[in-house]
Amino acid sequence: MPSPRTLSASWYGNRAVHQRERLAVWAREWLVFAPLARLDRPGQYVAAEIAGWPIFVVVRPDGSLAGFHNVCAHRAGPILWEGHGTCGNLVCRYHGWAYDWQGALRSARDFGDADGDIDPETHGLTPVRVEAWRNLIWINLDAAAPDLHTSLGSLDDQCREFPMEQFGYTHQVVRTLACNWKTYADNYLEGYHIPLLHPELNREIDVSRYQVLVYPEDDYCLHTAPARDGSANAGRWLFRFPNTALNVYRTGMNVERIFPDGPDRTLVVYDYFFADADDPANADTLKVSEVTLDQDQAICEAVQRNLDAGIYRTGPLSPRHEAAVGWFQDRLRRAVTAVEGEA
Numbered sequence: 001m002p003s004p005r006t007l008s009a010s011w012y013g014n015r016a017v018h019q020r021e022r023l024a025v026w027a028r029e030w031l032v033f034a035p036l037a038r039l040d041r042p043g044q045y046v047a048a049e050i051a052g053w054p055i056f057v058v059v060r061p062d063g064s065l066a067g068f069h070n071v072c073a074h075r076a077g078p079i080l081w082e083g084h085g086t087c088g089n090l091v092c093r094y095h096g097w098a099y100d101w102q103g104a105l106r107s108a109r110d111f112g113d114a115d116g117d118i119d120p121e122t123h124g125l126t127p128v129r130v131e132a133w134r135n136l137i138w139i140n141l142d143a144a145a146p147d148l149h150t151s152l153g154s155l156d157d158q159c160r161e162f163p164m165e166q167f168g169y170t171h172q173v174v175r176t177l178a179c180n181w182k183t184y185a186d187n188y189l190e191g192y193h194i195p196l197l198h199p200e201l202n203r204e205i206d207v208s209r210y211q212v213l214v215y216p217e218d219d220y221c222l223h224t225a226p227a228r229d230g231s232a233n234a235g236r237w238l239f240r241f242p243n244t245a246l247n248v249y250r251t252g253m254n255v256e257r258i259f260p261d262g263p264d265r266t267l268v269v270y271d272y273f274f275a276d277a278d279d280p281a282n283a284d285t286l287k288v289s290e291v292t293l294d295q296d297q298a299i300c301e302a303v304q305r306n307l308d309a310g311i312y313r314t315g316p317l318s319p320r321h322e323a324a325v326g327w328f329q330d331r332l333r334r335a336v337t338a339v340e341g342e343a
C-alpha cells in the first residue's frame with residue numbers, strides 16, 4: 001500500500017486557508033482557554049485572542065462562568081483589555097456602553113436623542129460557550145457543538161488517575177514562532193525526529209519503543225515511551241485536536257496550546273502546574289521543556305522557510321512513526337472541506 005502523503009505545502013501559510021480554518025476548526029472545536037485557577041472567584045476574567053477571535057471569560061457575581069466575544073455592539077471596541085485580572089462590571093473601553101452579566105446592553109452612555117431607538121435585545125454581547133473540566137476552562141464558539149464531556153470521550157478516562165485538581169498553577173510561558181501553526185503541530189505529533197533534534201530527551205527515553213496511538217473517534221492521540229533506565233513511563237502525553245497537548249505526570253502537568261497568529265506565525269502557550277510548587281526538581285522540568293521548545297522552534301522555522309521556498313509540494317508519511325501526523329492532517333482537511341461544502 002502506498003504511504004499516505006502530507007498535506008500540500010500550499011496549506012502552510014496561505015491566507016485563504018487560514019480564513020477557512022478559522023471557520024472550520026477554531027470556531028467549532030472545544031479549546032482550552034485558561035487554567036481554572038485564573039477563573040475561580042467572582043469578577044475574575046481572562047481576555048485573549050483565539051485564532052483572530054477576541055474572547056473573554058468572566059466569573060459572574062453568583063460564581064457562574066460567562067463567555068463572550070470581546071466585541072462591543074456599538075463600534076466593536078473591547079470590553080476588557082487582553083490579559084487577566086478582576087473586573088467589577090462589563091463596560092466597553094471605547095465609549096462606555098455597559099452590559100449586564102448575561103451580556104445584555106444595560107446603557108448606551110450619553111448617546112443622545114436616539115437612545116431609545118437602540119434595542120437592547122439586538123445590541124448585546126455575543127455569547128461563547130464555557131465549560132470547566134478538571135483544572136481547565138474550555139470554550140467553544142459553536143452553539144451547536146456537543147457538550148464538552150461528550151466531546152472529550154475517553155480522553156477523560158486517560159487523565160482520571162492523575163490528581164489534576166491538586167496541582168497548583170504556577171505560570172504561563174508564551175513563545176512566538178515564525179511558522180504556520182500546523183508546522184509546529186505536525187512536529188509535536190511524531191517522535192521520529194527525537195534522536196536527531198532532542199539529544200537530552202533521547203538519553204532519557206527509549207525511542208525505539210516510542211509509540212503514538214491515535215483515538216480518532218475521540219479526536220486525540222497518546223504518546224508513550226519507556227524510560228531507558230527501565231522505569232515505567234508514569235505520565236501521559238496527550239494531544240487533542242486541534243491544538244492542545246496535555247502532558248500529565250504524578251508530580252504535575254503542563255498544557256501546551258498551539259495557536260495561529262495569522263497564517264505565518266504561531267503562538268505556543270505553556271501553562272505549568274505542580275503538585276509541590278517548592279520542589280527543586282521543578283526547575284529541571286522547566287529547563288527540559290525550554291530546551292525542547294528551542295530545538296523544535298529551530299526546526300519548525302527552518303521547515304517553514306523550505307515550505308515557502310516553493311520546491312516542495314508533498315511527501316510520504318512513515319507508517320511506523322507518523323500515523324498521528326496523517327490523522328491530524330486528514331482530520332483538518334476533512335473539517336475544512338466540510339465547511340467549504342456548506343458554503
Ligand code: FES
Pocket residue numbers: 072073074075076077078092093094095096097
Ligand atoms: S465601541 Fe463600545 S461603546 Fe463605542
Ligand SMILES: [Fe+2]
Pocket residue numbers: 187188193197198292296
Ligand atoms: Fe520535538
